[in-house]
Amino acid sequence: xxxxxxxxxxxxxxxxxxxAKAFSxxxxxxxxxxxAVALGNPNPETNFVLNYFDEPTxxxxxxxxxxxxxxxxxxxxxxxxxxxxxxxxxITHVVDHHRISNFQTEQPLFYRAEPLGCxxxxxxxxxxxxxxxxxxxxxxxxxxxxxxxxxxxxxxxTTDQDKIAVKTLAEIADIDYEKYGIEMLKAGTxxxxxxxxxxxxxxxxxxxxGGKSVRIDQINVVDFEDxxxxxxxIKNAMTKEAADKNYxxxxxLVTNVLNSDSKLLAVGEPLDAVEKAFNAKFADDTMPLPGxxxxxxxxxxxxxxxxx
Amino acid sequence: xxxxxxxxxxxxxxxxxxxAKAFSxxxxxxxxxxxAVALGNPNPETNFVLNYFDEPTxxxxxxxxxxxxxxxxxxxxxxxxxxxxxxxxxITHVVDHHRISNFQTEQPLFYRAEPLGCxxxxxxxxxxxxxxxxxxxxxxxxxxxxxxxxxxxxxxxTTDQDKIAVKTLAEIADIDYEKYGIEMLKAGTxxxxxxxxxxxxxxxxxxxxGGKSVRIDQINVVDFEDxxxxxxxIKNAMTKEAADKNYxxxxxLVTNVLNSDSKLLAVGEPLDAVEKAFNAKFADDTMPLPGxxxxxxxxxxxxxxxxx
Numbered sequence: 001x002x003x004x005x006x007x008x009x010x011x012x013x014x015x016x017x018x019x020a021k022a023f024s025x026x027x028x029x030x031x032x033x034x035x036a037v038a039l040g041n042p043n044p045e046t047n048f049v050l051n052y053f054d055e056p057t058x059x060x061x062x063x064x065x066x067x068x069x070x071x072x073x074x075x076x077x078x079x080x081x082x083x084x085x086x087x088x089x090x091i092t093h094v095v096d097h098h099r100i101s102n103f104q105t106e107q108p109l110f111y112r113a114e115p116l117g118c119x120x121x122x123x124x125x126x127x128x129x130x131x132x133x134x135x136x137x138x139x140x141x142x143x144x145x146x147x148x149x150x151x152x153x154x155x156x157x158t159t160d161q162d163k164i165a166v167k168t169l170a171e172i173a174d175i176d177y178e179k180y181g182i183e184m185l186k187a188g189t190x191x192x193x194x195x196x197x198x199x200x201x202x203x204x205x206x207x208x209x210g211g212k213s214v215r216i217d218q219i220n221v222v223d224f225e226d227x228x229x230x231x232x233x234i235k236n237a238m239t240k241e242a243a244d245k246n247y248x249x250x251x252x253l254v255t256n257v258l259n260s261d262s263k264l265l266a267v268g269e270p271l272d273a274v275e276k277a278f279n280a281k282f283a284d285d286t287m288p289l290p291g292x293x294x295x296x297x298x299x300x301x302x303x304x305x306x307x308x
Numbered sequence: 309x310x311x312x313x314x315x316x317x318x319x320x321x322x323x324x325x326x327x328a329k330a331f332s333x334x335x336x337x338x339x340x341x342x343x344a345v346a347l348g349n350p351n352p353e354t355n356f357v358l359n360y361f362d363e364p365t366x367x368x369x370x371x372x373x374x375x376x377x378x379x380x381x382x383x384x385x386x387x388x389x390x391x392x393x394x395x396x397x398x399i400t401h402v403v404d405h406h407r408i409s410n411f412q413t414e415q416p417l418f419y420r421a422e423p424l425g426c427x428x429x430x431x432x433x434x435x436x437x438x439x440x441x442x443x444x445x446x447x448x449x450x451x452x453x454x455x456x457x458x459x460x461x462x463x464x465x466t467t468d469q470d471k472i473a474v475k476t477l478a479e480i481a482d483i484d485y486e487k488y489g490i491e492m493l494k495a496g497t498x499x500x501x502x503x504x505x506x507x508x509x510x511x512x513x514x515x516x517x518g519g520k521s522v523r524i525d526q527i528n529v530v531d532f533e534d535x536x537x538x539x540x541x542i543k544n545a546m547t548k549e550a551a552d553k554n555y556x557x558x559x560x561l562v563t564n565v566l567n568s569d570s571k572l573l574a575v576g577e578p579l580d581a582v583e584k585a586f587n588a589k590f591a592d593d594t595m596p597l598p599g600x601x602x603x604x605x606x607x608x609x610x611x612x613x614x615x616x
Contacts, residue, residue: 097416098416099412099413099414099415099416099417100408100411100412100413100417100419101412101413102412103408103411103412104407104408104409104410104411105407105408105409106407107407107423108405108406108407108421108422108423109407109408109421109423110421110422110423111408111419111420111421111422112419112420112421113416113417113418113419113420114416114418115415115416115417115418129437296416297416300414301414301415304414305414
């Protein structure tokens, strides 16, 4: 059996990096020959996690077909979020927790998706189904991914299965997950250290909705002031990026991870569709979105509806 | 939780009907409210299976959105193979064993596909993972689906997991699966009861290969004589259908399900490419294809190569 690469989406977050490591570990135990890699460098939160558990940073790849014939995707499926030459390789496995879109194969494959808060939670179930033990260090990583994706189990994407997985993993890793989780989330919100360009790029994903090219970034903060102070500069960077990359619409969801509220910044068109999507108005270039913390569950679906 | 419909593809075969019943049973045990329905009437083989196990014929639906908001798909995912108003309902679950194509959702969903010989084999695994017992009658149905899809485990699509599932289900159903399987496959091959038009249409699929429009039908028999006796009439029907529908090439793969051999009938052009594809010659309008039983794995790929 020839070697396969396992990776999460571009602009990797903690789940994208960790799910690749976890699924690669599981598949190797099941007899495959895989290597977990990444489509970008870890963000500050993920670096905190990797350092905390003394885990090496994964190798970053730009293309896959120069190395392997086949790949396994975790935490994404849409081709525009994947490796640049995804159409030149065979996708043998996908494990995910997102909608399915802009994805197709020529051959039957293994595809496992569940509407859970975190891809790593799906993988926890697969360890159990295959009766493979999760090592303590990997449990710590997977715990971190679930805390990251669910904002410490507070996001509306959180399911009972995520809660059960966190408790199971915390026991295996022997860690106080609430205390650790706040420390970890804070480590990921140091926006002062980032340039405007880094801020609008580091967690951004591209979508096609009703024929429009839509870019949606999310920035986690512990105080909205950190962004409000530099809003004009950030909007200028968004406008430039949208022009360079031909995005019709560029949205930045600024999320306060401590109180689970967000604000939305937007450039491009059609802004009236964005207002319709959230039944709210932009004021001073900003739309308050109280209670919104999940791009996947609370932003993408209403926006897709409004643009279709 | 509101009721959901569970169904397989249009022109249902035994797996499409049975997988819907099996997945509906499993989901109801897990707390969902579902009904297994079908997108067409059962074929003769499936009728034999339903009669044998005293199982009611599923209700046939033409549309879903007039009854429910949400549906679960089994044994297919491509929208053109699904219910006519698939875009007007939410797909919450898919269980399948095919490639993924022309499929997308707005929301995260449960998707479980594995490259196995039969969708019902995937569902057998899910019963095990969820620690739900398979009742004897349902085991008999699922056994039938696997025998149907794999031609009694002889098709090259057969995996070790299909073989294990057949043995497990045969024990639960308390049945001699080889003896029963031959009886069941024979029941599906009553070609005498079908018109020439029905024969060339009932399992036909269209493909585009190297710019040519290619139609490939498959007819299962227990004796090649059944087709040899009416070969001229069948070829006339093929010629007429190819002219009516603008097929460049119309192939009918006649498969003897008892000894796992096939013969190929062909009308249209280029026949030399067909001969090249299988490294064999037409004689008396017929090409023998010993050991060939799978259109998907043994006919489409070499023909695609030869026509490209």
